[in-house]
Amino acid sequence: MTRTGEPDLEALRALSLVAAERSMSAASAHLGVSQQAVSLRIRGLENDLGARLLVRSARGSQLTPAGEVVVGWAARLLASADEFSDAVATLRTDRRRTIRIAASLTIAEHLLPEWIAGWRIRTGDDGPMVQLTAENSSAVIESVRAGSADLGFIETPFLPDDLGSVVVAHDTVDVVAQPGHRWARSGSVSARELAATSLVLREQGSGTRRALEDALLAADCPVTAEPAAVLSTTLGVRSAIMAGAAPGALSSLAVADDIRAGRLVRVEVGCFRMERPLAAVWSGTAPQPGARDFLDVVARRPRR
Template sequence: MREGGDGRAGGGHPPGLAHRVPDLGALELLLAVARLGSLGRAARETGVSQPAASGRIRSMERQLGITLLERSPRGSRLTASGTLVTDWARRIVESAEAFEAGVGALRDRRDSRLSVAASMTIAEYLLPGWLIALRTQLPDTAVSLRAGNSAAVARVLLDGEADVGFVEGLGVPAGLDGTVIAHDRLLVVVASGHPWTRRREPVGLAELAATRLVLREPGSGTRQVLDSALAGHGGLAPPLLELASTTAVKAAAVSGAGPAVLSELAVGEELSGRRLVEVPVEGPALSRALRAVWPRGSRPTGPARQLLSLTRSR
């Protein structure tokens, strides 16, 4: 076998610290023996059997190549080398305890706040209920919400400015992973006095495409679904109005500005009060998935994960 220039076989790297330094459990056992003067009492304190504790000490002695304890019927006493190793072990264990405390503080700080980005329909009609439920489970977590269209939600997540997002549309935005949490139907609605309320036949997709509608802006989930559904029918006509929120679109439709396409979640009260009327549309329903999303390669943790579990249970 070829010798390396440093005298080690093959010139390979030395084994890492994990192979050369005893694990924390073994060091804690050694400290207990030093403090209690008995391997049996140390075994009981650390929650292992005496034979297991004895085997662990012997394994540590073989690993280090030195004798740590002198054993006798009266108990176990540290050797001179064992005393030095115990002093060093105490520093390692104290450092590990400081490491654990620091990580715990970081985790507590992370878990004390939650930043959510959500598309308008989800932010207005679904998220409030989820956040109320989250408050009962995590009363000390401060929640901030950024609402925008689905494209804006994706940007916020990719910029690292939110822990989890919720979008509507045809798929998961580029650079994100996600899961479907619900499905939503899009409705064509008009004010109660609109001529479409008196028609006997459904509105065809070609007619819908040619009609100037009150619409959400490009980048919204609603607009993505409409653009896709009507692409084979000439595409959308220039909008009658192009508005940046579901509430604004709904208000314009109620006022009689013109037909609008809105989430079923958003128009329940207006339909039941006859301030808006649903107009049947020919062909398959206009539907979309509602998704929770997060940056690709990561998974939500802490309060974000708790929020996700609530969306699936409600």
């Protein structure tokens, strides 16, 4: 037994192997240690248990009755230990074979499919698998900090200073309205009126919402109106705007097809443009090897 009262697995394994092989030398060869080391392990186990477990003779090594009992008890324990070791090895392999990416909804929906396709073309079927989680930018940052994501992609204009980061693309936030809305007919709205109007918005923590609020604050027109609706998905915001609930603000990537098809109309806001960086973030001084290789593929794509 160890000092903490737990079984000495190495000693039990040595005893079980000697019993199976009936040879100290065969057991030592299997374990990759000297016969003396095997003997010392078994002797220590005998001292801990206060019983003779093995009889050594010119004909080999045989278990005593107490040794037979102990080996029987040890069989299930050693099998469980082996199962645990195999599971840990599998976990480590899976971690090496999987790149855990967390991304804001805009990036997850409109940019990552192309990036992942480029990654698969580069690495082939034998490359690490990309495991993607889509959430808002604040949640992405927390996932990277907590270690549950190897790499994060965010759209907030302010990058966290406790994480490594690099800008991988740029995006604009567009104010859009249903074609019949008066803003759509005029084609523009003042920053002050925008700040005082109830809009369909994403939830707090969304990079899109923060970009809108920060741009209006910088224009000395902080938001004063309560939202007309707060939705947690880009699709939900688009659908509500198209249904006529109220105008809203979304990434230009998210509304480009709707604007081309005439389902939504882009509304100019005063004389400012809501542009923001799209960035990759990671914990530590550099991304993990697989994440670093994925980021290299992203960096080679044309920036939008």
